[in-house]
Amino acid sequence: MSELDELITDSEVIVCCGSGGVGKTTTAAALGLQAARAGRRCVVVTIDPAKRLADALGVPGRLTNDPIKLTAEGPGQLWALMLDTATTFDGLVRANALSEAQANRILDNSFYRNVAGSLGGTQEYMAAERLLELSRDRRFDVVIVDTPPSRNALDFLDAPKTLARFLDHPAFKLMMVPTRRGFKVLSVAAQPILRSIGKVIGTEVLGDALAFFQGFEGMETGFRRRADEVIELLQSQRTRFVLVASPRVDTIEEARFFAGRLVEKDLDVSAVIVNRATPDFGEPTGKRPRTIAGAALYDNQSQLHEMATAERQDVAPLVADTGREPTWVPLLPSDVHDLDGLDTIRSLLFAGSAVAEGSR
Amino acid sequence: MPPTSENPLQFLTDAHVAIVAGKGGVGKTTVTAVLARAAKEQGLRVLVVELDGKPALAKLVGPDIQCLALTPSAALAEYLETHGLGRVAKRLATSGVIEVVATAAPGIDDIVVLGKIKQLEQTGSYDLIVVDGPAAGHAITFLMAPTNLLKLMRGGPIRSQALDVAELLNDPARTRVVLVTLPETTPVNEVVETAAALQDEGKLHLGPIVVNAFDGGDDLPADKAPADSSLREAAEFRNARRALHRREVARLAESIDRQQLRLPMMTSATDSEVVKALAAGLGEQP
Numbered sequence A: 001m002s003e004l005d006e007l008i009t010d011s012e013v014i015v016c017c018g019s020g021g022v023g024k025t026t027t028a029a030a031l032g033l034q035a036a037r038a039g040r041r042c043v044v045v046t047i048d049p050a051k052r053l054a055d056a057l058g059v060p061g062r063l064t065n066d067p068i069k070l071t072a073e074g075p076g077q078l079w080a081l082m083l084d085t086a087t088t089f090d091g092l093v094r095a096n097a098l099s100e101a102q103a104n105r106i107l108d109n110s111f112y113r114n115v116a117g118s119l120g121g122t123q124e125y126m127a128a129e130r131l132l133e134l135s136r137d138r139r140f141d142v143v144i145v146d147t148p149p150s151r152n153a154l155d156f157l158d159a160p161k162t163l164a165r166f167l168d169h170p171a172f173k174l175m176m177v178p179t180r181r182g183f184k185v186l187s188v189a190a191q192p193i194l195r196s197i198g199k200v201i202g203t204e205v206l207g208d209a210l211a212f213f214q215g216f217e218g219m220e221t222g223f224r225r226r227a228d229e230v231i232e233l234l235q236s237q238r239t240r241f242v243l244v245a246s247p248r249v250d251t252i253e254e255a256r257f258f259a260g261r262l263v264e265k266d267l268d269v270s271a272v273i274v275n276r277a278t279p280d281f282g283e284p285t286g287k288r289p290r291t292i293a294g295a296a297l298y299d300n301q302s303q304l305h306e307m308a309t310a311e312r313q314d315v316a317p318l319v320a321d322t323g324r325e326p327t328w329v330p331l332l333p334s335d336v337h338d339l340d341g342l343d344t345i346r347s348l349l350f351a352g353s354a355v356a357e358g359s360r
Numbered sequence B: 001m002p003p004t005s006e007n008p009l010q011f012l013t014d015a016h017v018a019i020v021a022g023k024g025g026v027g028k029t030t031v032t033a034v035l036a037r038a039a040k041e042q043g044l045r046v047l048v049v050e051l052d053g054k055p056a057l058a059k060l061v062g063p064d065i066q067c068l069a070l071t072p073s074a075a076l077a078e079y080l081e082t083h084g085l086g087r088v089a090k091r092l093a094t095s096g097v098i099e100v101v102a103t104a105a106p107g108i109d110d111i112v113v114l115g116k117i118k119q120l121e122q123t124g125s126y127d128l129i130v131v132d133g134p135a136a137g138h139a140i141t142f143l144m145a146p147t148n149l150l151k152l153m154r155g156g157p158i159r160s161q162a163l164d165v166a167e168l169l170n171d172p173a174r175t176r177v178v179l180v181t182l183p184e185t186t187p188v189n190e191v192v193e194t195a196a197a198l199q200d201e202g203k204l205h206l207g208p209i210v211v212n213a214f215d216g217g218d219d220l221p222a223d224k225a226p227a228d229s230s231l232r233e234a235a236e237f238r239n240a241r242r243a244l245h246r247r248e249v250a251r252l253a254e255s256i257d258r259q260q261l262r263l264p265m266m267t268s269a270t271d272s273e274v275v276k277a278l279a280a281g282l283g284e285q286p
Helices: A003-010 A024-037 A052-057 A085-096 A100-107 A110-118 A122-135 A151-167 A170-175 A192-201 A203-215 A220-235 A249-264 A292-322 A339-349 A354-358 B028-041 B056-061 B072-095 B097-104 B108-122 B136-152 B157-169 B185-200 B230-255 B272-282
Strands: A013-017 A041-046 A068-073 A076-082 A142-146 A176-179 A182-185 A239-245 A269-277 A327-330 B017-021 B046-050 B066-069 B128-132 B175-181 B206-214 B260-264
Touching (some): A003 A024, A003 A239, A003 A269, A013 A024, A024 A041, A024 A068, A024 A269, A024 A339, A041 A122, A085 A100, A085 A122, A085 A220, A100 A203, A122 A220, A220 A239, A239 A249, A249 A269, A249 A292, A269 A292, A292 B230, B028 B046, B028 B056, B028 B128, B028 B175, B028 B206, B046 B108, B056 B066, B072 B108, B108 B128, B108 B136, B175 B185, B206 B230, B260 B272
Parallel strands (some): A013 A142, A041 A076, A239 A269, A269 A327, B017 B128, B046 B066, B046 B128, B175 B206
Antiparallel strands (some): A176 A182
């Protein structure tokens, strides 16, 4: 049984990491398709702001924060959704607020909308939150996550720390004083630094920010418990990590960076996938023909062979780092933008697998 | 074919700031280096600005072109310094408050970075400033930052900074956005969407569209190879890729009415020598 087969049948969460443009989204979707064929009910989550997953799945328009069912293969199912950071944050606020009034105070705050979408780490934190929700959703056996194409993609491994960055943020501390009941917001007048900030960004904007932080009084405990549950899920054997790269020096460096981050966390790389590899038709045999047509054909095969050889050399450091022999997916003559194309990728990933051929 | 001026490099002197944008993996950084090199070869005084903390860029452009790395926190600290807030600047920077300030007024970090670029443009020391911009998703937010911020803020120094930056970005004689894509379906779809958003909502002006890693060349005579031979398979694969590339550049030309620059697919890894070769080829577009 190959690493990928095992991954598909055994895990409950699969996290795909890699830099942008390496076909990570397509890979996540293809793994999902295979999981569905193996009889599992699978949901693929993308955090990508671009609508690549929808494109890869041939879904018209955009995916939403709620999973939609794409295919059913016997008992197996494939669902997909696109993480909506703001909606997920709203849900988290509602779930943890002590009263509906408190929830509404936060949700109505104009500063909140900006924070929900853009404070560094919020997106990663909400991805982890959504992942936890989906892993407990009885409709699904396995959740496949396509991480954002950024270096911070693995920040959600630090979910408790990311949360700390939010509630223990130096700015938060600057604005709040601890009290017996939790935290209390300082007034602008009490803090010279806040006055200075007010001068730059305007006192209105600052006032909104303060009111926002004030709104969270008493909610810390719930947030922290949630974060602990996320980290437990990510560190358990139920969760596996897959590195996706393309055979270019820069994306391989990124994959090595991710591999390093995982090692730091005592997490294992379960599989390495290299997409968009130049297909190798071998070295052309015999002498280079003298005819124009013959020489052109000979040179083409030889050029492709050279490129493919160089690519294998470029990927070698990643193989050394992870101890995983990559699964190579060749560059296709055309793009993947529907379920048929996705099925081609799936069959290339799982070539020779019993599940791949068995259910046909 | 898209409309081209007689000199394909004319665009290098159309504006003083060229912001290069494109989704991850399309070769945005390579294109930045190639444009800088081509401008340098034309005798222009060039500055390369990079925003993503990519040390690779300086190596790609080579030692004879000046490179500057800009970060939001450094730009904001400098901004505060020059606005008589130097005393708090340091504390702001170290306490992480900058992150929250930037969040309180979204785009504030982009505004100070763009403000710094504006300041560099105003010195008149450069004929062309090539900016390795953020990835496509963020490019729109980045370039729309002044528009969005002006809606939110009623006064204060940041607002006037945003006004200055908007003036820089919206003047076709000062700033052009160079979009980079690959000749494949999804990247082309995305660049068409980005172009529309930047032009319609951002009132920005586009420079040429750069198609990276274009596999041009005539179709190979696959039928001259023996059936089922590897020669034939290799030729059929290459022909299919080339057909896809031709189809996609044609679709791109139909969708965006801008000059198209094509960089050939390179068989070796990109280094400053490859950049030089690509820059030299840029002046010989079909």
